[in-house]
Amino acid sequence: MTTLDFPVETRLLVAGTWRESSTGETFAVSDPSTGRVVARVADAAAADAEAAVDAAAAALPEWVGLTATARHEILQRAIAGLRRREDVIARLIVHETGKPLAEARGEIANSLRFFDFFSQEALRLPGEYWPQIQSDRDAYVVHEPVGIVGAITPWNFPAFMVACKVGAALAAGCAVVLKPAEQTPLTALAIAEAFVEAGLPAGILSVLPTNDPAGVGRVLLERPEVACVTFTGSTAVGQRLLAGAADGVKRVLLELGGNAPVVVSDDVDVDKVVGQVVRARFANAGQACVAANRVYVHRRAAARFIDAFSTAVQELRVGDPWEATTNIGPLIDIRAVETLEDQIARSVAQGAVLRTGGRRTRDTATSAFLEPGILTADGALDTFGEEFFGPIASIVVAEDDDEAVRLANDSRYGLSAYVFSGDAERGRRIADRIRSGNVGVNCALTSDPALPFGGVRMSGIGRERGRAGVLEFLESKTIQVGRR
Numbered sequence: 001m002t003t004l005d006f007p008v009e010t011r012l013l014v015a016g017t018w019r020e021s022s023t024g025e026t027f028a029v030s031d032p033s034t035g036r037v038v039a040r041v042a043d044a045a046a047a048d049a050e051a052a053v054d055a056a057a058a059a060l061p062e063w064v065g066l067t068a069t070a071r072h073e074i075l076q077r078a079i080a081g082l083r084r085r086e087d088v089i090a091r092l093i094v095h096e097t098g099k100p101l102a103e104a105r106g107e108i109a110n111s112l113r114f115f116d117f118f119s120q121e122a123l124r125l126p127g128e129y130w131p132q133i134q135s136d137r138d139a140y141v142v143h144e145p146v147g148i149v150g151a152i153t154p155w156n157f158p159a160f161m162v163a164c165k166v167g168a169a170l171a172a173g174c175a176v177v178l179k180p181a182e183q184t185p186l187t188a189l190a191i192a193e194a195f196v197e198a199g200l201p202a203g204i205l206s207v208l209p210t211n212d213p214a215g216v217g218r219v220l221l222e223r224p225e226v227a228c229v230t231f232t233g234s235t236a237v238g239q240r241l242l243a244g245a246a247d248g249v250k251r252v253l254l255e256l257g258g259n260a261p262v263v264v265s266d267d268v269d270v271d272k273v274v275g276q277v278v279r280a281r282f283a284n285a286g287q288a289c290v291a292a293n294r295v296y297v298h299r300r301a302a303a304r305f306i307d308a309f310s311t312a313v314q315e316l317r318v319g320d321p322w323e324a325t326t327n328i329g330p331l332i333d334i335r336a337v338e339t340l341e342d343q344i345a346r347s348v349a350q351g352a353v354l355r356t357g358g359r360r361t362r363d364t365a366t367s368a369f370l371e372p373g374i375l376t377a378d379g380a381l382d383t384f385g386e387e388f389f390g391p392i393a394s395i396v397v398a399e400d401d402d403e404a405v406r407l408a409n410d411s412r413y414g415l416s417a418y419v420f421s422g423d424a425e426r427g428r429r430i431a432d433r434i435r436s437g438n439v440g441v442n443c444a445l446t447s448d449p450a451l452p453f454g455g456v457r458m459s460g461i462g463r464e465r466g467r468a469g470v471l472e473f474l475e476s477k478t479i480q481v482g483r484r
């Protein structure tokens with residue numbers, strides 16, 4: 001059932017067929033900008049996850065047995081199908097997440113670039129050969145697909161996260177059981193339609209929207225046929241999955257929370273830097289794991305930076321995601337607004353000043369709009385150690401580069417960081433000292449299919465994207481062959 005004015009798939013994809021949940025249950029998907037229900041989607045139960053794993057196990061030998069070229073051709077046909085659906089998927093992303101249409105279009109276009117990159121990588125899976133490694137033998141190493149991959153994705157980039165996981169795993173020759181976030185299942189289902197239409201063998205991709213993520217997740221963790229679980233989401237859920245994977249000694253790839261620091265030196269061109277930091281903080285309404293949360297600005301640049309940054313933030317337009325002039329739509333739901341309001345209140349109680357924003361633009365119980373805001377404080381606060389998953393930046397004045405680096409590194413996270421300096425060499429030297437999986441020097445980070453991405457410390461395990469992202473779904477087998 002949907003209230004949308006275009007047709008969308010709302011059933012589960014299991015064993016190559018679209019079906020209702022085994023329990024007959026459905027759950028509601030709401031548009032965060034209106035609070036209205038846009039669809040009811042089949043609610044996968046543990047039995048559906050079992051069926052998806054069975055189907056994947058049955059289909060895997062055929063998929064693994066295909067030539068690289070044949071796999072590449074199927075992936076290319078799916079990409080062509082996705083191109084035909086680009087507009088529909090962009091609109092679904094707006095309905096499910098509330099992000100502005102331009103950002104949604106950017107996300108699906110980027111997802112296509114990633115799917116295409118991975119389909120090309122399918123042609124280049126590596127192998128190594130050592131002739132006469134010892135006098136009586138040769139050796140070679142083949143990289144085989146790990147097998148069935150359980151993929152769990154978040155709501156903030158509902159197409160892109162699917163592209164990163166499904167694209168890489170299929171390219172590696174794996175089967176995927178995908179559990180999209182309950183807020184954004186329609187985007188995942190629309191993507192899967194293109195793969196079914198492209199002739200992907202039945203069972204190689206299943207999609208299980210569910211209102212019971214733990215129940216479906218448990219099947220992925222407990223079934224021995226599932227070799228790997230790849231997850232993007234909160235650190236708390238990632239920890240639970242890692243613990244749950246221990247019994248089966250499964251490979252677990254985790255892309256978790258971030259709390260990205262920004263170091264701004266005293267020699268910057270403030271106007272240039274402000275634009276980059278605004279982009280790095282407020283894109284996707286600040287709901288991004290790479291978002292620039294904590295700014296540490298050198299005392300000599302602080303007054304100019306805070307003034308210019310406040311002006312730029314006040315110019316951001318919050319509103320209807322379908323309007324071309326909107327920069328920031330709603331957050332994903334009211335709960336996200338309440339969490340940020342609580343973080344702001346606790347920061348102010350600890351001595352922070354709310355310079356601008358941070359208030360609801362509409363006093364309503366159903367739509368989730370929050371003005372972009374800035375907190376400033378004289379020193380690091382406990383709350384600034386938390387990830388603010390929304391449009392609120394914090395700024396702390398640092399005495400010098402050393403103090404800024406120390407504050408930047410004083411975090412349990414290590415996903416992304418940003419450094420701005422008028423002297424690129426000084427910027428690079430600061431970047432060298434920051435403990436993080438990704439650092440942008442004099443630029444906001446963007447995703448590139450060729451570049452590996454992932455976190456250190458509590459931001460995750462493993463790398464996604466790039467060649468490294470495909471290799472995570474392969475395991476090497478070493479074979480020694482005696483010479484006569």
Ligand code: NAD
Binds near residue numbers: 179240
């Ligand atoms: P979340 O952890 O609540 O949900 C993510 C996914 O996990 C969803 O599909 C959800 O249904 C599922 N899930 C929840 N509980 C589960 C369980 N017990 N078993 C199995 N699956 C379960 O996170 P969220 O609120 O959707 O996303 C926000 C968080 O994700 C932020 O912390 C953000 O930094 C992080 N994130 C990280 C990256 C990255 O690449 N590192 C990218 C995007 C988001």
